[in-house]
Every structure is written in structure tokens, then in C-alpha cells.
Amino acid sequence: YVTWMRARAPHHILIENTVIESVGGIALYVYTGVTFVTLRNVTITGPSASVMVYIDAETSRIHLEDSFIDGSEASRETIAVDASDWVEIRRNTIVSKHAGVFAYRNCGEDGVIRHTTPSHGVYESNDFQGSGPSIELGSRQGNRDYCGDDYGWPYGSSASDMDHARWNTVL
DSSP: OHHHHHHHSOEEEEEEEEEEEOSBSOSEEEOTTOEEEEEEEEEEESOBSSOSEEEOTTOEEEEEESOEEEETTBSSOSEEEESOBSOEEESOEEEESSOSEEEEOOTTGGGOOOOSOSOSOEEESOEEEESSOSEEETOOTTOSTTGGGGTTOSSHHHHOOSOOOOSOEEO
């Protein structure tokens, strides 16, 4: 499934020297299966009823570097890494009202099995400003009412509701 999804999703995307302003929703949503995305020297601001940047399940090799992400008007963490692997978040200024980066796996939400985990990430040389934890790896660990909604299959979040945030590096 993961290979199939990634083969059909957009890939090799560069967003550079850009300003993204939210008008109430998620400012940047990296959709399921998207791979090889680099955001460099990007400013992300504005109000959000959720997070500022959402990196969805089955995505891989998403790089966010040398950017300014202002989550002071977000109602959740500034950046959500939901079951995405090989993410690199480096040399950014990340402003938070609630938290900087949460890396987790949304077990069973909407009955959808998450196959990948927030693993092999690199979180390096970021300047965290504001309140809440800067980075929380494995921030959910099956603590959601919908975790059982994907029950019955021997793989992914159906087999385990845990986040399995492994082999990450925080520097």
C-alpha cells in the first residue's frame, strides 16, 4: 500500500523563498503519500483552527529548513508529523502557543490504517519560542478514542495503536 500510494502522489517538490499565510485553516498540508518535498526559506503565519504545518501519513523525506513558522495563533501544535518517515526539520524558528513539533501516528482515525511511523526523523538546530514542549516524539501512544476504528488487520496501526516513533535524532 505505501509503495502504491507514494508512486501515485506528487513528489520532488521545492517551495522556496515564499510566504504562506493561513486564513483560519492549516497553512500547509502535505497530503498522504507525497515524497521528497523541500521547504526552504519559507515564512508561514496567520491564524489556524488547527496546526500550521501538517505532514500526513505515508509521506516521506519532507524537509523543512531555514524557515519561520509562527504558530502563535494556532489552536494545536505548530507542526504535526503524522506517521511520516525520514522527515528533516532543521534550522527553523518555530513559534508555538501550545507546542512546537508533535510526531505521532493517528491510529485508526476515520477507520484508516496508518502503515508508516514517525521514524528516522532529524530535528536539528531549531529555535523554539513560545510555550509547550519543543518536540515530542510519540506524543499520542494510542491515547485516542478512535484508535480501535481500524481494528482487525495484522499490520500498521490496526496491529498496534502505539506511535512507534523510533530512530529519530534531536540535536
